[in-house]
Amino acid sequence: MEQITLGNVSITRVKEYFGSVEITPDAFFPESSKEVWEAGKEWLAPDFLEPETNIVYSAIQTWLLHSEGKTILVDTGVGNHKERPYAPVWGHHESDFLANLARAGVQPEDVDIVINTHLHIDHVGWNTYLHDRQWVPTFPNATYLMPKDDFDFWNPENGHKSVFGRGNQNVFEDSVTPIVQAGQTQLWENSHQIDANLRLDLAPGHTPGSSVLTLTSGTDRAVFVGDMLHSPVQILEPDANSCFCESPAEARATRRKVLGWAADNNALVIPAHLGGHGATEVVREGSTFAIKGWAPFTPYTEQR
Template identity: 45%
Template sequence: MERIELGDAEIIRVTEWQGSFAPAVRIVPGLAESAWHRAGADHYDPVDGSYLGALQTWVVRTGGRTVVVDTGVGDDRERPATPMFHHRKGRFLDLLAEAGIRPEDVDTVVNTHLHADHVGWNTRRHDGRWVPTFPNAVYHLPAADLAFFDPAAHQDAAHTTADPAADPARRAEWDQVFTDSIAPVLSAGQAAPWSGTRTIGPGLVLEQAPGHTPGSSVLRLSSGGRRAVFVGDLLHSPVQLAHPACNSCFCLDRAQAAASRLRILHQAADQGELVIPAHFAGPGAAHVERTGSGFAPRWTRWTR
């Protein structure tokens, strides 16, 4: 298990999956394939042109808290529009156990946003029902995403760049995600919707960074004079550090997503924050420095 110490905090990386996901030029439209050749072997396969990524969860131990940041894809899901996630079975709970974490030890769950690959292990199947995986945790859910993805609020989606009403298969999958991964947390009384900024523990602050989804957010961590920022899907690949105006194909409001990315990266460069995205393969996290038009990573080193 990979881990780093940051001040008095510990960050543990739990990788649900890592590998080749899709053609790179499809993941970040608007970016020439030549830009990917500079991404490095951890992030781009020059043989078949595929994007290399990861599905991972970050566990933070700080100030007596055990915080899970994003909960991956989950097991046994109906995701027919996303074959890689459909009926997937993984070793997530075993990996958590190997890191010394039992579900009942987790007191805080953060979903940076409510896409399928960030909320899956919010719940697990128990006696034929979906129940919260972490029975003692408060789940911090962005209120804007709760409103947007609630199946009862379809008509509110029309303002997005990629109008989901035009893609019934995707809308149906969002409804399914809400039903199996969000609604059980709401009905268990464990959800804490939030907006604006919210302090959720010592040195732990949630902040909105919308665009990828309406409620997309980052979690800032500070401990012992060190800082990190968990940025969710603000970035899918380090090519977006060099080209920070370029969005992933999953970003719903492109102008807003690019503005949020630039704002968070400039702050990370100014404050020396370790940037921790959800889907970077390879070293997974980096400090960033300005390089004229973009940013360059200084990759972090993990201990095992």
Template identity: 30%
Template sequence: MKLEVVRTQIGAAEILQVIELEIGPQLAWLLPDTTPDNIRAIEWLKPPYRNADFSLNALSQCFIVRLNGRTLVVDTCIGNDKTVTEVAEWEHMDTGFLEALERAGIDRGEVTDVLCTHLHIDHVGWNTYLHEGRWLPTFPNAKYHFARGEYEYWLEAAQQSPQDMHSVSFGESIHPVVEAGLVNLVDAPCELGDSISILATPGHTHSHIAVMIDSGCGDIIIAGDAFHHPCQVARPHWATVSDHDQRQSTMTRETLLSACADTTTLLAGIHFSTPSFGQICSTEEGGYIFKPLISK
């Protein structure tokens, strides 16, 4: 299965998106407020973010940022061979993700950093790959950056409920990189150096984080699941059923929107269809719109 790779140059930052899967149908239950009538009311929201019937599109993908000698992988999709008992389409997938990396010129051994905005199944899968019955780090020379509170939350959950889907994911995709000594636990906000910093964006999960990159032509924020879809730019109070704290996730979205509005900062959610990056513009009514960056 040949996966699409999208390449974007933003200032000094080269960004590649490896698109694993279309997951738009998942949003109907994940964001129950996104009925066709409610989406129709967001006049600026156009394809490819929505369809003609006002259902939504979304992607499982990872972002790879090359900047200042660093190669940073942000979130690592669902992955191959993973146990995902509650989502049949994600169970034991077999995609050409590793081949897509090679095709894009990404040497797994030269990746310097992996950052997981949170530790849900669809953001950690390619942390590891299955080789002769063992889970091995996909990026063997990288530092894997996890929020300390996020790691501790899911570690405790795995110990208390080892058969839970997320606990199984912890064993397949998190524990092996810990065992390999590759994990760096961070307390947000903090700096990773080379114009890369981490923001605290809690709510969707216990200690969700985002990554901010200074491209030399303005900041870029890859917001993980602080936003699942651009419709939440217009409706930041639309929380997902899987949010750890819906009130806090709403506050996080409002804070990010206020900080980004009418600036050169570009924002992307991990699941945004391409073009995934855009500026946040305020409206006369006090709301916000997402103005996508169209690559030249």
């Protein structure tokens, strides 16, 4: 685990998985150029690319925040024991995520707020866990904040078609519906102010309800961007979407808007899936962007 403090908010990185996601750059990012991957092999490996196999590497992680006395989780990863017939890399996953969270000083009952930046398979998994053959909320005292646009899009009753095909099958039923049934869901639209430091805003494109969490505390700024970025290559080529983006034009516009704000405000960009340093500062470079520096996370130490 690693941590950083920005203003009055502490951030701890709690990892669930790091490694291959069994997809090549040209398949994952079909709009990216081969040249940028070739030119970047030295610095992309080993955190973002395995050059010998040409497979993208990715992290599954949760960002643990402490702000104004609240314990907040940003995204909940893949989860254990889930049936994922069309996403086998995440099916019947087994990880020590809850033990890692405990090492960060947090038990499930301590969590006040869970933020799902969107409702993809690898962002809601630990919303629930298997107890007596039933899926129940992992965090019994938490309010789960979910964007309404994504809730409506992924609700099987609404019959929406996705570029993901059936890749998100079972996710709503085992990781969203039990939260609704427990009365712990809060759906929000457009924007939602959590406290004086944290605000959620819609950032559509990857999914209809994809959102970003902006941190503003003292002179520090950060933005948790979910799947707006899967790879630092998308900073260098902001028009390169992932193959999982539902609305390509919106995804490109959102990425440019958020990266522009981050560059202009010296804000740390914190995606959901970056390995290595996990987050970065960016600068404008002509009509695109460049990496200014990686996040100065330090090894986690218990807060006393």
